[in-house]
Amino acid sequence: MGKRLFKKVKYLLNCFIDIIFPPAHTCVLCGRKLENRSKYILCTACLTQFESLKLNDFMNFYMPNKEVYKYCDSVSYAFEYRGIVCDMVRNLKYEDKKEYASAMALMIEDEIKSTHRKYDIIVNVPSYNKKKKERGYNQSQLLAVELSNITNIPYKNLLIKIKDTKSQVLCDGYIRWYNVKDAFECRENLKGESILIVDDVITTGATVYYCAKALKEAGAGYVGAASFAKTNIDKKAY
Numbered sequence: 001m002g003k004r005l006f007k008k009v010k011y012l013l014n015c016f017i018d019i020i021f022p023p024a025h026t027c028v029l030c031g032r033k034l035e036n037r038s039k040y041i042l043c044t045a046c047l048t049q050f051e052s053l054k055l056n057d058f059m060n061f062y063m064p065n066k067e068v069y070k071y072c073d074s075v076s077y078a079f080e081y082r083g084i085v086c087d088m089v090r091n092l093k094y095e096d097k098k099e100y101a102s103a104m105a106l107m108i109e110d111e112i113k114s115t116h117r118k119y120d121i122i123v124n125v126p127s128y129n130k131k132k133k134e135r136g137y138n139q140s141q142l143l144a145v146e147l148s149n150i151t152n153i154p155y156k157n158l159l160i161k162i163k164d165t166k167s168q169v170l171c172d173g174y175i176r177w178y179n180v181k182d183a184f185e186c187r188e189n190l191k192g193e194s195i196l197i198v199d200d201v202i203t204t205g206a207t208v209y210y211c212a213k214a215l216k217e218a219g220a221g222y223v224g225a226a227s228f229a230k231t232n233i234d235k236k237a238y
């Protein structure tokens, strides 16, 4: 039997075995075997930890700077940046845990579903080029693409970074606003589309503000922003 044919037969046999004996699903975070099929691929113990970190609209302390709403029509975020949420963001960003992106995107989806807004396009916040080069990927893009797969809303790489900026991590408070001032551009003509900007963490809202500005200037009709986590200036995000 030829090598190629053998490979094909082996592949088909494995598919057949998977159908009869489905592989055990394990929690994407802690590796525990999942007893029930979980939408997020997370075990009950891990999911419980997210409950206390859920943010609601009345927690003004965590609202972005009001300035954001000049260009952003809505801003939503799923969790407070603390505990398991903080670990997930950091592991996706620095530890190459790309497998977290799908669970995180599902949680962002829950958040945007509650707003009942229909979006035409999903975009991501462009990364700081140097960082993307070091890491090989942009975590906001991973989340945006996953969210697009889940929701069937097309993903487009519309935003380009046109200014060299320092990482926001290194900036405090209002310096964050100056750092990303007019740093983004959208070179496509938008015709009143409704756009959703996805990011992993929103701090002051400065980055989504200038992303939304670029999209509105390119003709976007509505711009919403959604992130997995929200923090504030006092509690540093990184």
Ligand SMILES: [Zn+2]
Pocket: 027, 028, 029, 030, 031, 032, 042, 043, 044, 045, 046, 047
């Ligand atoms: Zn778990």
